[in-house]
Amino acid sequence: MNTEIKKTERQGAVLFTEYERGIAIKKAVSMNREDILYEIKMSKLKGRGGAGFPASTKWMLTAAAVSDKKYIVCNADEGEPGTFKDRVLLAEYPELVFDGMVIAGYVIGAKEGIVYLRGEYEYMLASLEDYLQAMRDENLLGKNIGGREGFDYDIEIRLGNGAYICGEETALIESLEGHRGEARNRPPFPVTTGFKGKPTVVNNVETLACVTKIVQNGGEWFRAHGTDKSTGSKLFSVSGDCKKPGVYELPWGTKISELLKIVGAENTKAVQVGGASGHCLSKDQFDRTLAYEDAGTGGSIMVFNESRDMLKVLKNFMEFFVEESCGQCTPCRIGNTKLLEGVEMIERNDFTFSYINKLKELGRTMQVASKCGLGQSSPNSFISILENFKDEILNKGNGGSNGK
Amino acid sequence: MENKDRRAPVSQQPHVVAKPEHPEHIGGSVSIQINEKKVTVPMGTTILEACRENQIHIPTLCHHDDLCIAGVCRLCVVEVEGMRTLQAACAYPITDQIKIKTSTSMVRKARRHILDLMISEHYGECYSCVRNNNCELQSLAEEYGVDSYTFGHVQESQYKIDNSSFSVIRDMDKCVMCKRCVRTCIDLQEVGVLEAVNRGDDTTISTFMDKDLADVVCINCGQCINRCPVGALHANDPSDDIWNAIDDPNKHVVIQTAPSPRAAIGEEFGLEPGHSMTQELNTALKRIGFDRVFDTNFTADLTIIEEGTELIIRLYQALVEKKEVSLPQFTSCSPGWVKYLEHFYPEYIPNLSTAKSPQQMFGSLIKTFYADKAGVDPKDIVSVAVMPCSAKKFECNRPEMDDSGYQDVDFGLTTREMAKMIKEAGIHLPEMPKSHFDNPFGEASGAGLIFGATGGVMEAALRSVVEFVTGNKAEDIFDNANIVPVRGFEGIKYVELPIGDKVGPVPDLIKHLVPNWDWLKGATLKVAVAHGTANAKKIMEDIKAGGKFSECHFIEFMACPGGCLGGGGQPIPTNEEIRMKRAEAIYAEDESLEIRKSHENPHVIQVYNEFLKEGPCSHLSHKLLHTHYTKRGKYIA
Numbered sequence A: 001m002n003t004e005i006k007k008t009e010r011q012g013a014v015l016f017t018e019y020e021r022g023i024a025i026k027k028a029v030s031m032n033r034e035d036i037l038y039e040i041k042m043s044k045l046k047g048r049g050g051a052g053f054p055a056s057t058k059w060m061l062t063a064a065a066v067s068d069k070k071y072i073v074c075n076a077d078e079g080e081p082g083t084f085k086d087r088v089l090l091a092e093y094p095e096l097v098f099d100g101m102v103i104a105g106y107v108i109g110a111k112e113g114i115v116y117l118r119g120e121y122e123y124m125l126a127s128l129e130d131y132l133q134a135m136r137d138e139n140l141l142g143k144n145i146g147g148r149e150g151f152d153y154d155i156e157i158r159l160g161n162g163a164y165i166c167g168e169e170t171a172l173i174e175s176l177e178g179h180r181g182e183a184r185n186r187p188p189f190p191v192t193t194g195f196k197g198k199p200t201v202v203n204n205v206e207t208l209a210c211v212t213k214i215v216q217n218g219g220e221w222f223r224a225h226g227t228d229k230s231t232g233s234k235l236f237s238v239s240g241d242c243k244k245p246g247v248y249e250l251p252w253g254t255k256i257s258e259l260l261k262i263v264g265a266e267n268t269k270a271v272q273v274g275g276a277s278g279h280c281l282s283k284d285q286f287d288r289t290l291a292y293e294d295a296g297t298g299g300s301i302m303v304f305n306e307s308r309d310m311l312k313v314l315k316n317f318m319e320f321f322v323e324e325s326c327g328q329c330t331p332c333r334i335g336n337t338k339l340l341e342g343v344e345m346i347e348r349n350d351f352t353f354s355y356i357n358k359l360k361e362l363g364r365t366m367q368v369a370s371k372c373g374l375g376q377s378s379p380n381s382f383i384s385i386l387e388n389f390k391d392e393i394l395n396k397g398n399g400g401s402n403g404k
Numbered sequence B: 001m002e003n004k005d006r007r008a009p010v011s012q013q014p015h016v017v018a019k020p021e022h023p024e025h026i027g028g029s030v031s032i033q034i035n036e037k038k039v040t041v042p043m044g045t046t047i048l049e050a051c052r053e054n055q056i057h058i059p060t061l062c063h064h065d066d067l068c069i070a071g072v073c074r075l076c077v078v079e080v081e082g083m084r085t086l087q088a089a090c091a092y093p094i095t096d097q098i099k100i101k102t103s104t105s106m107v108r109k110a111r112r113h114i115l116d117l118m119i120s121e122h123y124g125e126c127y128s129c130v131r132n133n134n135c136e137l138q139s140l141a142e143e144y145g146v147d148s149y150t151f152g153h154v155q156e157s158q159y160k161i162d163n164s165s166f167s168v169i170r171d172m173d174k175c176v177m178c179k180r181c182v183r184t185c186i187d188l189q190e191v192g193v194l195e196a197v198n199r200g201d202d203t204t205i206s207t208f209m210d211k212d213l214a215d216v217v218c219i220n221c222g223q224c225i226n227r228c229p230v231g232a233l234h235a236n237d238p239s240d241d242i243w244n245a246i247d248d249p250n251k252h253v254v255i256q257t258a259p260s261p262r263a264a265i266g267e268e269f270g271l272e273p274g275h276s277m278t279q280e281l282n283t284a285l286k287r288i289g290f291d292r293v294f295d296t297n298f299t300a301d302l303t304i305i306e307e308g309t310e311l312i313i314r315l316y317q318a319l320v321e322k323k324e325v326s327l328p329q330f331t332s333c334s335p336g337w338v339k340y341l342e343h344f345y346p347e348y349i350p351n352l353s354t355a356k357s358p359q360q361m362f363g364s365l366i367k368t369f370y371a372d373k374a375g376v377d378p379k380d381i382v383s384v385a386v387m388p389c390s391a392k393k394f395e396c397n398r399p400e401m402d403d404s405g406y407q408d409v410d411f412g413l414t415t416r417e418m419a420k421m422i423k424e425a426g427i428h429l430p431e432m433p434k435s436h437f438d439n440p441f442g443e444a445s446g447a448g449l450i451f452g453a454t455g456g457v458m459e460a461a462l463r464s465v466v467e468f469v470t471g472n473k474a475e476d477i478f479d480n481a482n483i484v485p486v487r488g489f490e491g492i493k494y495v496e497l498p499i500g501d502k503v504g505p506v507p508d509l510i511k512h513l514v515p516n517w518d519w520l521k522g523a524t525l526k527v528a529v530a531h532g533t534a535n536a537k538k539i540m541e542d543i544k545a546g547g548k549f550s551e552c553h554f555i556e557f558m559a560c561p562g563g564c565l566g567g568g569g570q571p572i573p574t575n576e577e578i579r580m581k582r583a584e585a586i587y588a589e590d591e592s593l594e595i596r597k598s599h600e601n602p603h604v605i606q607v608y609n610e611f612l613k614e615g616p617c618s619h620l621s622h623k624l625l626h627t628h629y630t631k632r633g634k635y636i637a
């Protein structure tokens, strides 16, 4: 039985609200680009894809770049284990996402928008294409959009090729250009040198949806939600040991314990915040808040109850990274294998504490020396699970004196 | 900053900010701080460049001066103030007033970790490795004090060695995944044989469908070998067989030495690049036990006569007899280039000169003309060639190269392998006394010598052609007979030479082929020179599109950047500065010689008088000195 919550049950203050397509576009095209940028800056909107980069800064840099062509890319690759909120937005609230893409195009001066849709979401393709056609019919895409002379813009949907790394914005761009999905060197950043070498904004689905609401209701309104540093609300994809998994809209600043109550989680031992690349929190940390300044996340929340073996949980994550590393740079390519081997040593009860500590140190190097976000975040689970669940994992069996 | 000229994946292209033309203008430079020291650098300078200019050493592995940036090994990481993560110095173009620290504890730890990781997967032992003592991984391990296997060490081989190729051997157990070979092959050479496949720790460098190197479009240029930091790629070394031949009293072992190895081999003995060791090498080779030492330049001179005559015939047929002939004529002395053309432009095989390369001309002369003269049975001759080139190994094994009745050249030996043999014989080359080449081929001209540098074949040909046609001395037309416009390392050179209204008499050697030069009066000879197959490709595409190069008469192509002196068998490391110095050594040696034109080489004339009596491009010369080619295409079954 599917216990996931349904659209009719969804409630939220910012995104899961009534909205009719085109409202924000029409308002936007009657405004100055600078004024829209100002509203977004006022809203303090940060990227929802994980890294939390201020949206207004990204847009301003792209708007300021001099180029004959610019692009908007909507990152709908949604490959982080345990997230499915972008799927919900695209399936149930496409008006928010696409309107946001049109507004982005208007502000930075792009004529083309591209949705990079996760391969597994191919089943949505036909209905999304229909939706775009409907927008064209209403002059929300195409030429002189919303009656604004000279504002031509259209959106194309491209299917991803099924690798987690392709969600990383520069690897995504490589993939769009038909190359192997590998992260690029940065700087220069996509804002100046992106798709086909042109200035490109890459935003998460949810970030773009927020833009629509900001243009509709103003930056001040948006900022009234959430905390001072994490404004607005956030979609959380909740999975694991709880009665009501699904996508929830909650204001930033919500305590983890509050969220657990809302989703009906009991006997919770651990919460993985931010998917495989996130951090794993133990009970004593459940009063921490979900916010960029505290426990930040692109939206994935995995709940584990007392029956779960945290070493297995960790092993799953590490297997994921060994599989998904693009294999380009040394720290991530070999480092993840070494971390996984470490987990297997613990599993076999054939390890020394000093070696595990060496692996943690290695993890810290991976966090700073890997080429892209994948390798920079893959040791997070390793380090946090081994630290927060040390007693369970390292001190079981022979009471801590195990190993060679 | 899309660069349409490159085939490298964008992730491996230099996304560097274009450097300003005038860094001294306002906004052209930026002030930064490296380890507390304030310096000013042009916008777009990478952190690595900035550090090098200020004598701060940054370890690198995937970086190579000849190649676009990869930023994958991460050994060059440094701290940039205000940034959460470390930055790869090789891949970071400076545009802001950043503060850099190059040796903090975080940086040192990271570098050591990265080395430890590489070594944990590196299967190979230094003492049984061709790169022992010239290996970047080995030196880095030493530099960072690696004294144990922190993260374990592979205990057994993971990959099968691919020794299918006559030229290049791949030992992926030693690969550190720097992708220099990939970038070399696809970007520098535009061949695209090697690519990274699989993901994560399973990532390896592979060929199309993981086929053997001998069964893909590899042109054997060996440029990937020269840029591999470790022993994962090396040439197919025949020196054991050569030792056996030397040790066999029944074998008459002769060796020819090409000009480029002579200009570079000193580097293998610790000399600075740019010292020619020609005559020292003669002595060393004799002491090792070679029975005769010949100068490949001799057959380079012969090549000029044969190839030049062929060109004249083609022009005569086209202009006077109005026949359908393939022009421009392409040079054929670079076997890497020949194979490139056979794979990628097989429809242009008729444009290739049928003249063999100097190595192969010598091969067939040694086992015929020389054997006869010296009274040795050709079956007892073992013919070795010291070449700057790995493709020469493939060339001498081409099945058609047996015009003497035997395999014309038995072994192609690279400069590196030659140096190894010399060391093995206990000889320190720079200390050798000088001695001359052996007769009957004696010394050769400077024209043959400059074959080693890009533009050299063209210059040698022009020195002769100009004299043949105008009757004037090359020196009267070009200062000191140095034809400077075809020299230098520019990727593609194009030169027009108006012949004028005054023509001379047809020289005796080719009198039977053309009656006079009147048909060339007022004509303009158009020639071009390209080195590196990426540049060759540009010319070929232009010819296909009917561009200006399709109107050329003669084009020199060399597979390797810089020409033979940058060949895949030359000492490692290589970069433009080193290649430049080798070129200087070659041109200096040319100027020091008395005879600097192929047709003035008395030994060449003697060969035509005594042996190839019907002259160049005659029946016998066709049999021995010319060859044919194979349409290969891009896909090999």
Ligand SMILES: Cc1cc2nc3c(=O)[nH]c(=O)nc-3n(C[C@H](O)[C@H](O)[C@H](O)COP(=O)(O)O)c2cc1C
Pocket (backbone or CB within 6 Å): A046, A047, A048, A049, A050, A051, A052, A053, A075, A076, A077, A078, A079, A080, A164, A165, A166, A167, A168, A169, A170, A202, A203, A204, A205, A207, A208, A372, A373, A374
């Ligand atoms: C390995 C990896 C995978 C990522 N996957 C996604 C993804 O599926 N969707 C996404 O929006 N961002 C993903 N990101 C983050 C993007 O690189 C990028 O920061 C984001 O799309 C920017 O949008 P935002 O500023 O609106 O958050 C990923 C990053 C990394 C390192």
Ligand code: SF4
Pocket (backbone or CB within 6 Å): A165, A182, A183, A324, A325, A326, A327, A328, A329, A330, A332, A333, A370, A371, A372, A373, A374, A375, A376
């Ligand atoms: S960190 Fe991992 S995924 Fe990112 S570039 Fe390096 S190997 Fe590829």
Ligand code: SF4
Pocket (backbone or CB within 6 Å): B122, B123, B124, B125, B126, B127, B129, B130, B131, B132, B133, B135, B136, B137, B138, B174, B230, B231, B232
């Ligand atoms: S590649 Fe380098 S480190 Fe490896 S065995 Fe050879 S010399 Fe030693």
Ligand code: SF4
Pocket (backbone or CB within 6 Å): B168, B184, B185, B189, B191, B192, B193, B194, B217, B218, B219, B220, B221, B222, B223, B224, B225
């Ligand atoms: S020898 Fe030349 S063609 Fe062959 S793989 Fe190496 S670089 Fe490519």
Ligand code: SF4
Pocket (backbone or CB within 6 Å): B174, B175, B176, B177, B178, B179, B180, B181, B182, B205, B224, B227, B228, B229, B230, B232, B233
């Ligand atoms: S074969 Fe050599 S050049 Fe190529 S990736 Fe491996 S180590 Fe680097």
Ligand code: FES
Pocket (backbone or CB within 6 Å): B059, B060, B061, B062, B063, B070, B071, B072, B073, B074, B075, B076, B077, B088, B089, B090, B091
């Ligand atoms: S040398 Fe800079 S990353 Fe390899």
